[in-house]
Amino acid sequence: MALLQYILNRLILMVPTFFLVMVIIFLLVRLLPGDPAIALDGDRASDADLAAIRERLGLNEPLLMQFWLFLTNTLKGDLGTSILMRAPVIDVIMNRLPTTVFLTVYAICLSLVIAGPLAFVAALNRGRWPDNIIRSAFQVGLSMPVFYIGLILLTFLAAQLRWFPVGGYGETFSAQLYHLFLPAIAVALYTSAIIMRNLRSAVIEVLDAEYVQFARAKGLPVRLILGRHVLRNALISTITLVGLSIGNMMSGTLVTETVFAVPGVGRLMLEAIFARDYPLIQGLTLTFAVLVSLVFLLTDLCQSALDPRIRLT
Amino acid sequence: MTTQTILDVKGLSTTFARGNSALKAVRDVSFSVREGEVLGLVGESGSGKSVTLRSLLGLSRRYGKVSGEVRWMGQDILSLPERKLRPIRGGEIAMIFQEPMTSLNPLLTVGVQLTETLKAHTDLGRAARRDRAIEMLDHVGIPDPASRLDAYPHQFSGGMRQRVMIAIALAAEPKLLLADEPTTALDVTIQAQILDLILSLADEMNMGVILVTHDLGVVAQTCENVAVMYAGRIVEQGPVRQVLRAPRHPYTEGLMRSVPQDVPPRTQLYSVPGTPPGLDALPTGCAFAPRCQNVKDICRTERPPLAAISTARLAACFNPVCNSMEASR
Amino acid sequence: MTDTAVSAPEGRETRLRIALRKPGFLLGIAIIGFSTILAVFPEAFAPYDPNFIDYNAVKQPPSSAHPFGTDMLGRDSLSRVISAYTVNMQMAFLATVFAMLIGVVVGALVGYYRGIADIIFGRLVDAIITFPFLVLVIAVVAVLGPGLTNMYIAITLVGWVYYARLMRAEVIAQMGNDYAAAGIVMGYSDRRIIFRHLLPNAITPVVVYWMTDMALAILLGSSLGYLGLGAQPPQAEWGVLIAEGRNFITTAWWLSLMPGIAIVLTGLGFSLIGDGLADLLRPRG
Numbered sequence: 001m002a003l004l005q006y007i008l009n010r011l012i013l014m015v016p017t018f019f020l021v022m023v024i025i026f027l028l029v030r031l032l033p034g035d036p037a038i039a040l041d042g043d044r045a046s047d048a049d050l051a052a053i054r055e056r057l058g059l060n061e062p063l064l065m066q067f068w069l070f071l072t073n074t075l076k077g078d079l080g081t082s083i084l085m086r087a088p089v090i091d092v093i094m095n096r097l098p099t100t101v102f103l104t105v106y107a108i109c110l111s112l113v114i115a116g117p118l119a120f121v122a123a124l125n126r127g128r129w130p131d132n133i134i135r136s137a138f139q140v141g142l143s144m145p146v147f148y149i150g151l152i153l154l155t156f157l158a159a160q161l162r163w164f165p166v167g168g169y170g171e172t173f174s175a176q177l178y179h180l181f182l183p184a185i186a187v188a189l190y191t192s193a194i195i196m197r198n199l200r201s202a203v204i205e206v207l208d209a210e211y212v213q214f215a216r217a218k219g220l221p222v223r224l225i226l227g228r229h230v231l232r233n234a235l236i237s238t239i240t241l242v243g244l245s246i247g248n249m250m251s252g253t254l255v256t257e258t259v260f261a262v263p264g265v266g267r268l269m270l271e272a273i274f275a276r277d278y279p280l281i282q283g284l285t286l287t288f289a290v291l292v293s294l295v296f297l298l299t300d301l302c303q304s305a306l307d308p309r310i311r312l313t
Numbered sequence: 314m315t316t317q318t319i320l321d322v323k324g325l326s327t328t329f330a331r332g333n334s335a336l337k338a339v340r341d342v343s344f345s346v347r348e349g350e351v352l353g354l355v356g357e358s359g360s361g362k363s364v365t366l367r368s369l370l371g372l373s374r375r376y377g378k379v380s381g382e383v384r385w386m387g388q389d390i391l392s393l394p395e396r397k398l399r400p401i402r403g404g405e406i407a408m409i410f411q412e413p414m415t416s417l418n419p420l421l422t423v424g425v426q427l428t429e430t431l432k433a434h435t436d437l438g439r440a441a442r443r444d445r446a447i448e449m450l451d452h453v454g455i456p457d458p459a460s461r462l463d464a465y466p467h468q469f470s471g472g473m474r475q476r477v478m479i480a481i482a483l484a485a486e487p488k489l490l491l492a493d494e495p496t497t498a499l500d501v502t503i504q505a506q507i508l509d510l511i512l513s514l515a516d517e518m519n520m521g522v523i524l525v526t527h528d529l530g531v532v533a534q535t536c537e538n539v540a541v542m543y544a545g546r547i548v549e550q551g552p553v554r555q556v557l558r559a560p561r562h563p564y565t566e567g568l569m570r571s572v573p574q575d576v577p578p579r580t581q582l583y584s585v586p587g588t589p590p591g592l593d594a595l596p597t598g599c600a601f602a603p604r605c606q607n608v609k610d611i612c613r614t615e616r617p618p619l620a621a622i623s624t625a626r627l628a629a630c631f632n633p634v635c636n637s638m639e640a641s642r
Numbered sequence: 643m644t645d646t647a648v649s650a651p652e653g654r655e656t657r658l659r660i661a662l663r664k665p666g667f668l669l670g671i672a673i674i675g676f677s678t679i680l681a682v683f684p685e686a687f688a689p690y691d692p693n694f695i696d697y698n699a700v701k702q703p704p705s706s707a708h709p710f711g712t713d714m715l716g717r718d719s720l721s722r723v724i725s726a727y728t729v730n731m732q733m734a735f736l737a738t739v740f741a742m743l744i745g746v747v748v749g750a751l752v753g754y755y756r757g758i759a760d761i762i763f764g765r766l767v768d769a770i771i772t773f774p775f776l777v778l779v780i781a782v783v784a785v786l787g788p789g790l791t792n793m794y795i796a797i798t799l800v801g802w803v804y805y806a807r808l809m810r811a812e813v814i815a816q817m818g819n820d821y822a823a824a825g826i827v828m829g830y831s832d833r834r835i836i837f838r839h840l841l842p843n844a845i846t847p848v849v850v851y852w853m854t855d856m857a858l859a860i861l862l863g864s865s866l867g868y869l870g871l872g873a874q875p876p877q878a879e880w881g882v883l884i885a886e887g888r889n890f891i892t893t894a895w896w897l898s899l900m901p902g903i904a905i906v907l908t909g910l911g912f913s914l915i916g917d918g919l920a921d922l923l924r925p926r927g
Contacts, residue, residue, distance in 0.1 A: 016765050016768075017765060017768040017769050017772060018769075018772075020765050020766060020768070020769035021769045021772055021773075023769075024769060024770070024773075028781055028782065028785060029785060139666075139910065139913065139914070140906065140910060142857075142909070142913060143857060143861070143905070143906045143907075143908075143909030143910040143913060144902070144905075144906050144909070145861040145864055145865050145868075145881075145902075145905060145909075146865070147864075147865055147868045147869075147881075147884070148864075148884065148902040148905060148906075151884065151888065151891065151898050151899070151902070152899060152902070154891060155891045155895045155898065155899065159891050159892045159895075160892075160895075209415065210410055210412055210415040210416040211415060211416055211417055211418040211419070213367075213372060213410070213416075214408075214410055214416045214417070214478070215418070216372055216402070217370055217372060217402055217403060217407070217408040217410075218402065218403035218407075218429070218430045218433065218481065218482075219398075219399045219400060219401070219402035219403030219404055219430070219433050219434060220399075220403070220429060220430070220433050221399065221433065222395065224429065224433075228421070228429070229418055229421075232420050232421075233418070233420060236420075246774075247771065247773070247774040247775055248774070248775070249774075250774035250776075250777065251774045251775055251776030251777065254774070254776055254777065254780075255776070255865055255868075255869070258869060269777065269780070270780075270869060272784075273780060273781075273783075273784040273871070274870070276784070281781060281784055284777075285773065285777060285778070285781050288773060288774050288777045289772045289773050292771075292772050292773065292774060293772050296772075306420065307419070307420060308419070308420065308465040308467070309419055309465070309467050
């Protein structure tokens with residue numbers, strides 16, 4: 001029951017945040033310089049055409065009324081019509097979303113596989129050569145933008161060695177794993193640098209914690225100390241870190257989709273921007289915000305499931 | 314009543330590397346504990362008391378270099394590998410820590426943390442371990458122990474948590490308990506209860522105790538013998554009554570004087586002037602010389618050895634105090 | 643390890659010496675120092691005119707004459723990478739400095755006065771961090787139109803929130819200290835307390851974050867350049883240079899990969915300095 005109450009509280013807290021998210025998205029398009037109507041149809045359109053477009057988009061209404069319409073329509077699932085695709089924005093996004101979600105989850109898994117064990121090795125050997133090598137390598141990784149990592153992988157592993165396809169995505173699950181490996185690892189190499197760095201400090205903190213010293217003083221086997229006392233506590237830090245890095249991952253996904261021509265919402269966002277497809281840009285920005293806050297919610301739930309102190313307070 | 318010596322420490326030193334300098338936390342410390350004896354280890358924070366305790370159990374060697382000899386039941390355990398040390402840790406020598414808040418794993422139930430010790434040191438079955446755990450919680454005075462087994466540490470008060478830690482430490486019936494300031498983090502009213510609990514259990518189990526504290530009052534109430542540490546060394550050692558009644562080292566005397574006793578209201582309380590030296594920048598002579606009121610020239614150039622000054626008493630001082638406490642009273 | 647935490651007091655002087663002994667910090671300073679020189683005097687270091695087109699030397703692989711090769715118009719890649727230092731180093735500064743200034747002021751004010759403004763600010767932070775940074779920035783660029791100036795505006799519009807959040811937390815922590823309470827009791831003006839007492843003490847983590855943020859700004863700026871939303875060709879900018887070579891990765895891989903070395907190096911330089919500063923300024927204990 002306490003858990004249900006917690007989830008409910010957490011959801012209620014999201015309401016004002018999302019209201020502000022909507023305000024930001026709305027203002028982004030309305031208040032910044034430039035006339036959306038002109039942007040839509042370019043400078044070729046006649047005044048009459050522009051007036052018609054304004055009417056259609058509801059731009060002649062007062063600002064508050066426009067926001068109200070935007071808000072209620074969004075809640076109804078109506079995000080408008082994409083100019084580029086000539087289809088409802090919601091359909092266009094839903095069509096592309098699974099690929100991006102798959103890619104992001106894939107990247108999260110890969111970065112954990114890379115960062116997790118190395119963070120432990122570095123923490124257990126703190127200050128000695130394995131630690132120094134791992135930290136230096138990731139310091140360089142942290143300075144590599146995702147698009148650059150992607151291009152290196154593309155050049156050598158796909159174009160030269162032909163181990164991987166240069167773009168596209170598969171139909172079946174295993175084909176997707178294969179097709180999306182390079183785009184996912186490009187994101188993962190960058191985000192694992194962030195995760196490794198923070199996880200290493202978290203593990204060191206846990207290793208030095210009094211309860212681990214007490215566990216050692218109790219004469220427990222090393223395997224049990226690491227597996228039961230250290231790992232569980234480090235897992236909470238890891239989940240928190242993944243939650244905090246999700247924005248970075250999403251940014252990375254957007255870039256990697258462009259580099260590897262993966263037909264997800266990230267590439268769609270760029271297509272929409274170059275086509276000045278405002279309804280689609282709005283819808284996509286909202287989609288990214290929803291995805292991130294879902295992950296925030298999920299990490300909070302995982303934390304409360306793992307940490308009894310959160311569960312019951 | 315000569316009883317057997319169970320722990321014999323000779324020349325224990327622990328040094329931590331910090332950057333390019335070496336931090337000498339414990340220097341050439343020797344003492345011994347007999348069966349059932351309660352030994353007090355007193356000093357200011359930073360004097361090396363806690364590190365001494367942790368070095369005994371090999372908990373410090375991950376962080377620094379430990380040398381010397383620690384004989385447990387005649388066997389030198391300092392050189393033992395972790396694997397061979399494990400049955401002794403928690404099984405024969407147990408340890409409790411200062412902060413009951415941070416010394417229990419917040420993610421595991423009290424029951425798990427209790428039974429894992431039993432699993433490591435006894436061959437009891439699952440059900441028997443659980444029964445023994447309930448028995449231990451009951452023994453340390455936790456009400457309704459059977460249901461509290463599944464509770465998490467944060468659901469206990471500070472005093473109850475310290476009781477839980479004692480239950481965990483004593484579950485495998487050790488012969489020696491290392492207690493690292495077990496009451497410092499607790500309310501004054503709880504402190505006495507916990508001390509009484511430790512002493513009565515020690516008595517009952519015929520268990521030796523090394524009690525680390527900065528509180529001379531606690532030592533006076535509980536210990537038979539006391540060792541006073543300053544800057545990583547033992548500076549005075551002997552039976553509690555004699556040492557407290559007639560301290561010979563000026564530092565012990567200073568500690569005694571800073572415990573307010575029968576002072577009229579609104580007189581200024583005494584405190585030892587100055588601060589302890591940094592462990593990476595110790596003076597050449599006596600480490601206490603810069604703060605000492607009895608200081609002589611030799612104190613600044615040579616280090617006084619810990620030497621016998623009467624039967625069963627040792628002090629490291631060139632110019633010991635001559636029972637000034639008695640005279641001033 | 644409670645007892646070992648006690649150490650002799652360390653002055654900033656000795657800490658500086660310790661920090662300077664760390665190879666990482668020194669390396670960072672060396673890289674950024676040299677990068678700054680390249681940014682100010684690119685002509686002095688570029689072996690050729692970066693815009694000189696030579697159709698007889700198109701897409702030549704790296705050689706002693708052209709260490710980074712030549713591009714599809716026969717321009718010397720190394721010279722173009724060097725001439726890009728000006729705009730990319732400028733990016734590290736211009737994309738972050740205004741965000742920092744705005745963030746410091748707003749963060750200090752909401753942290754000091756709290757109240758309704760602080761509640762609104764808290765909600766705003768929650769909302770902004772709900773967007774992936776890059777998504778929000780490119781959405782703003784999309785509305786303003788691509789280009790360097792608009793890119794700076796977009797990054798500033800989004801980035802100040804992160805500085806303000808840090809500053810607010812730091813000011814609130816400092817307010818807990820006695821000297822702030824003392825200032826209030828002594829009847830100092832709010833402005834004096836904020837700017838003379840709180841700010842100098844709270845600014846340290848902000849400065850450390852600024853260094854890291856400069857590294858991020860270079861990565862972000864070049865990413866936007868690569869995506870076609872930042873600097874525009876024929877402007878030599880690392881992201882743009884990489885994007886130009888993208889179509890030739892099978893025939894002229896050096897076009898895309900060589901400019902990236904400059905990104906990695908400067909990014910590394912800033913983050914090494916950031917780490918060194920964090921060590922230097924963090925209170926020990």
